[in-house]
Amino acid sequence: MGGAAGIKDVARAAGVSVGTVSNVINRPEVVGEETRARVQAAIDRLGYVRSESARQLRSGSSRIIGLLVLDLGNPFFVSVARGAERAARAQGLGVMVCNSAQRPADEADYLALFAEQRVRGVLLTPADAEGSGAAVLRRHDVPFVLVDRLAPGIEACSVSVDDVQGGSLAAAHLLAGGHRRIAFAGGRHRLQQVADRRSGALAALEGSGAELVDLEVAGLDVAAGRDAGARLLGMLPRPTAVFCANDLLALGVLQAAFAAGLRVPEDLAIVGYDDIEFAAAAAVPLTSVRQPAEAMGRTAVELLAEETGGGAHRHRQVVFEPELVVRSSTLSAPRTA
Amino acid sequence: MGGAAGIKDVARAAGVSVGTVSNVINRPEVVGEETRARVQAAIDRLGYVRSESARQLRSGSSRIIGLLVLDLGNPFFVSVARGAERAARAQGLGVMVCNSAQRPADEADYLALFAEQRVRGVLLTPADAEGSGAAVLRRHDVPFVLVDRLAPGIEACSVSVDDVQGGSLAAAHLLAGGHRRIAFAGGRHRLQQVADRRSGALAALEGSGAELVDLEVAGLDVAAGRDAGARLLGMLPRPTAVFCANDLLALGVLQAAFAAGLRVPEDLAIVGYDDIEFAAAAAVPLTSVRQPAEAMGRTAVELLAEETGGGAHRHRQVVFEPELVVRSSTLSAPRTA
DNA sequence: CATTCGGTTTGAATCGTTTCAACCAGACCG
């Protein structure tokens, strides 16, 4: 009756003061054996759960951290979220996952929500190149860590993967496979990650005589890949390989190739990026550039903890190494130039 | 300086009382034109954001709802989350998405977190058959809506899909395709959804002379499907078709079939469940039973809003109809028995 | 001129915790 039981009710039931109840909950070691048991019994009996808002109001610190990702439909980010959640839980924190869907407006909305909640901190994969999201967080003194994005000029921690090197790995692999005309599905996308992967590929091909053909995409999902794949097949001369800015695009391209009766990798070699589970699970398992997604999520939480942990804090940029995972989609015998 | 600006600072800056500032924020229509402008200016100038915890403490109601899903790695639940988020945002609410990964222990942890937060309500896809999650929510008076699960005996709202009918659709389709020996990848899984799909299939085959072969799975993901697929191929006589409890399993089976050199659907027809994006995007697009995932998320939020909206509330069970989407993985010419 | 009235604004009480200085009782010390 009368709503949920409060700390006062527990105190009365246990015949003790509210301060003691609070101690039982937060610093059990300081309260006497017998008292603790009596209070605990009262808590259980009344089904008391403390009010997080009251706790937070008084103590000033929140127990949840916000995670704002670019696209929850991309399993890569789901893995990042999983890593973050796990690490957070190890510290007794909760994670609020939100999806900006690459829309700066949605990003702003969610950041405002986080600010109102006074979250402990935010893990952010910025939706725009300008870093306006970071700016608003900075303005409100919300600690944050950039995820999957190096902080250029922005003074903050970040975890990222060397996308230039990743692009380079992919292109070098295709080059070694004898390919001389390679498409890049991703075109001149505004996302920094995509641009970096492209420039890495470009660098790897430098001076090899092979050329990189830009293939524009409307988005970074399977449908966009299917569309780009269809266009790719119509090119003359047709590239013998395609490097896709992420696995979703690659799966779309693969599907378009199958629909057109092409063999993969004989007629078209495909390299994806992210190494999501569905890449290995595709009918022709995809060669892909793996990023340590869970580790990124975990590390981001750790950096945040470090930053909010008090004491002097020096922002750090953690950069992971990408890794090429070779599978059937590029495994044809090397063709002679 | 000295931390974030509070409502008092704004009041002082605007030369007005705290009550008025609160009114400007929550009931702008009651405050005078000129005053409102002055206060608003102060708010902007100080970069004031209200403290959600203080608001919630006093007003009693939270602005976030918890969503606890079975598996964020399954795009089906990601779609549910997307639908829920969208609907919630339309009502000015936020969604906290968490992943129980089918572990009752994790489910309990997250529900405890939700309870502490005093969330507006919870959308729950129960991890165990006993409904212990629902019980704990009930005990703490947290309103909740069951998602993807009919509430049997549990007194609550729910949104679900008729899984029996879905299973039936799938099996009937395979039957019409001439198949007489059909495997069910999902076996006797503890999840109610899986059991229902199986019994629907069983019912459809009743009296047709066709038989359903149970194929146990270790989980409900791609890896489990790959494993089950490998076992399937060794069966004698080998079933000519397989109905999978979800698309992740189906993708795994498809991959196993390809690895063994089988043609789909000529040698093995495959039907999945959920119709996730990757089903259509598979090299051999998968026939699948579609569930209106986004609509489910949206409806769940609406039911919750109805329940918490005050006034008399009668629990409702919304049941959606599944829909068979036929694609290449079953499109062979009907074989004669 | 005294009242009433609607529209604004005020100020204090309140929400459920945490925190901290003060208090207490018994043990120990000199």
Place this chain on the structure above:
DNA sequence: CGGTCTGGTTGAAACGATTCAAACCGAATG
């Protein structure tokens, strides 16, 4: 025996908003 510790416990003051009864004020009414 007085004084200092020590381990437990207390009670009241925050925390930052919302809410609401009361005060205010100028205009309109009787």
